[in-house]
Amino acid sequence: MTTTELKPTRAAAGGGGLASAFRDTMVVAWRNLRGGWRVPDNQVYMFIQPIMFVLLFAYVFGGAIPVPGAEGDPLAYREFLMAGIFAQTMAFACAPASVGLADDMQKGLIDRFRSLPMARSGVIAGRVVADLANQVIVLVIMIICGLIVGWRFHNGVTQFLAGVGLLLLLAFSMLWVGALIGLSVGSPQVAASAGLIWLFPVTFLSNAFVPLPALPDWLQVVAEWNPISSFVSACRELFGNPNPYATDSFPSQHPVLLSLIWVVVIVGIFAPLAIRKYKAATTK
Numbered sequence: 001m002t003t004t005e006l007k008p009t010r011a012a013a014g015g016g017g018l019a020s021a022f023r024d025t026m027v028v029a030w031r032n033l034r035g036g037w038r039v040p041d042n043q044v045y046m047f048i049q050p051i052m053f054v055l056l057f058a059y060v061f062g063g064a065i066p067v068p069g070a071e072g073d074p075l076a077y078r079e080f081l082m083a084g085i086f087a088q089t090m091a092f093a094c095a096p097a098s099v100g101l102a103d104d105m106q107k108g109l110i111d112r113f114r115s116l117p118m119a120r121s122g123v124i125a126g127r128v129v130a131d132l133a134n135q136v137i138v139l140v141i142m143i144i145c146g147l148i149v150g151w152r153f154h155n156g157v158t159q160f161l162a163g164v165g166l167l168l169l170l171a172f173s174m175l176w177v178g179a180l181i182g183l184s185v186g187s188p189q190v191a192a193s194a195g196l197i198w199l200f201p202v203t204f205l206s207n208a209f210v211p212l213p214a215l216p217d218w219l220q221v222v223a224e225w226n227p228i229s230s231f232v233s234a235c236r237e238l239f240g241n242p243n244p245y246a247t248d249s250f251p252s253q254h255p256v257l258l259s260l261i262w263v264v265v266i267v268g269i270f271a272p273l274a275i276r277k278y279k280a281a282t283t284k
Helices: 017-037 040-060 074-091 094-107 109-114 120-149 156-184 188-194 199-204 217-224 227-239 255-282
Strands: none
Touching: 017 120, 040 074, 040 120, 074 120, 074 156, 074 199, 074 227, 094 120, 094 156, 094 188, 120 156, 120 255, 156 188, 156 227, 156 255, 199 227, 227 255
């Protein structure tokens, strides 16, 4: 009696080339999008949070921080504020990515994907694409809320769209961070905390909400090179919003360039780590 050894095909082992990986990514992304919209409570809370941030900072803190050259104008701080709100919300995209992947790991869905002839990178990339699609909707809602409370962009549609694109690049890069966190923790509950707890000091230790001169000298340097500060300054520049605290430093003078550099660095580090972590988790 002889036995025949079954060897996995190249596709089953996770190969198949870029076209196959792209197709697998889109399939997983569509699956995640459909699954998310079948639970409307999740979407409602995801959309309510940015609205609350806009209203809270616009009306509660709007008069607390005067903008030089526009003292007494409540709309000046709102224009100063909105780029920070946009960047913070896109950075917080890290959390749903980490929770989603941790939930898939806990429920055994990753093991089911493992048995299919699909690219391993497609599972992670599909989650990232689906969450990025949700962030597009979130950003549209925030822009509408900003316009309602008095925020405006002043540099034309082209630069406005460039700012929107930069914000989505921030979300894209942070989603890869969230993917690594989600694959590294033991449960969605832990992922929810791990995906957010480090973001609060990173976000608030930036120029998003308060002027950097208000910080201690040693913190000003840290905050100025903070990736969030780069994206906030870049959006203020592209939207034509006030940025009265800019200095002669490289981050202040070249925020768009520095933001793009941060995207390359973050994705270049965390995307390979997330895919490697997924491969390690599915080969145990």
